[in-house]
Amino acid sequence: MSVLALNNVSYAYKGAKKNVLSGVNAAFEQGTLYAIMGKSGSGKSTLLSLISGLDLPTGGKILYNDTDMTRVNRDEYRAKSIGVIFQGFNLLTNATVIDNILLSMSISGVKGGKRQTAHSLLEKMGIDREKSGRKVLKLSGGEQQRVGIARALSHNPDVVIADEPSGNLDGDTERNIMQIFKDLAHNENKCVIIVTHSKNVAESADEVWGLNKGSLTFVKRNTPQ
């Protein structure tokens, strides 16, 4: 059973005549790492916004565990079921690194051992304890990206959505992060959806999809290495 399914999904911004997305059909399963590739303006970020429950489609349906997204409490969904890594990080810039993670865990209702879990996640992302006490703006772009990833994983969601997660990372860190995503999919049975320009990232995914002019098509399935 697919954890997320898109049935003939379309989307148009208010006042716009043309659809950004139209007739999108896809099914995303747990235990799989997906890569969605597309040029700028192809509708990638809009698709992620819909999958992550930030907005609702103007046509068609998005099903989460077979439940129509319009019937799902989207605040709960965002807080507990999915973890989003935004392209622009979207961290609380005045707060410290650790506070960003702890707040996300509190919103999700995580109980007990939050600080320890947060530090462990950050260390996994290469953010040590000294840096975790700093304000987010005192970190480099790459470090902020890794804090964003740690935050997305902090509440152990079913679905992890990442918008260009490797955009600000150097080669080694990119490989590390991709390994984390693979582990999440293969070892922790998560559904991981990555929107990317990077062919390297796409090669690491189990399935590659292409988004072109608002239309999503299956490209290929990579053989496990």
Add this chain to the structure above:
Amino acid sequence: MYVIHNAIKNLGRNKGRNSLMGIILLVIIVATAVSILIGTTSAAIIKDYKGRFGSEVFLYLDYAKAVSEGKYTEYEGSKGVDSVSPAKYLEYAKSQYLQKTALSCNTMVEYPGLKVFDDEEGWDLRGRLFGSNSPNISAEFASGIRKLIDGEFYRDGQDECIISKDFADLNGLKVGDTITVKPNKTEYKLKIVGIFKDDTLLAEGNANAHMSKNPVTHRHNEVLTDMETAEKIGGIGAVTATYYLKDPSMLQAFTDELYANGLPNYYAVQTDEAGYNAVVGPVENMAKITNTFMIVVLILGGVILLIISTMAIRERKYEIGVLRAMGMKKGKVAVGFVSEMLALTVLCLIVGFAASVAVSQPVADTMLSGQIKIAEQAQNSGLKGAYTTTASTEPNAAPKDLTPLSELNVRLGADAAVRIALVALLLAMVSSVIGIVFITRYEPMQILSERN
């Protein structure tokens, strides 16, 4: 709980913005708190004095009205005026609206065998006998101008009297002795049961210095007794009545009752408004100024807070977007914003309380002295609103102390504290309202996409 915890942490995270908001809040709270402190203290004083002056009712002949009704003419004077009989004064005293009535009457008498002050040849009558239903509520005993120093007050219908110490010393009299009074051809014996210290001459000063010597009008020669004894001795003659209402608001009802019971309509029923204005006027003016000041500060402060909140919320738009994207419910984001503002307001309230308590006394002193000066200048120039002393309608009453209140002891009472806290709460709400509107109006994607 984490929402409040995060809100409190936010105070430190956004030092610049919160410092600016805090300063504005503090200024508004201090200004408002000073106004409230002065206002509540003034209100308590005004209420007290209103009770005192407003409950004391006099009846007097309104000459203008009497003239207009043809009861008083240039040639015949007040011949046409129906005087209020002593019986009527006593009947009015039975009103349900009164808590007490001070009745007094007097008649001129001789004191066979006794020496008197200002004893001049040609005067048969040597003094005055005063009857009163309650000497301890008369103005002179109440103000301390006359004070019982030996014995006790007379009882009703027991042929007892009290005399001044000067009169007693002049005649070698003491408590327990008997004196003879003679209003006409009949002599009456009265037992002295008390002696009082009499400072009426000191209080009146030189006001009567120009008058010729007359033992009848010399205050030391007065003998005081009860109404019943006075009536038996000389008839109650001219009665003076001061009625004390249970509540100043009952004045109109009491007035209606008096006219319904036969008081001619050219008699006026009035409280001592002039005396009240003289004493409390400056405080009342100050209270009005502080109230106006408080309203202006609240309106202006509220507008400034709204503007700054609007500016601040633009800055915080991103934060709202992030929190909403993380799944925080709109209500919780709003609670977080309100909590943050409340925490800031509580901090400002604590500092503001201390500052306003320290500042309000000197502010009140300065304002009050300014109002007293204005009142004095107005009095000197004869403007309306000037405070003036009025002659009492009681013939034997001492002049009242109509010195304006020159001191206002500003205190922080529970009433004022609650009001200040409510104002602070209102300010916190005003500051939060823009954020709440913003939070409920926009979806997170809209906010984040605008930013990105």
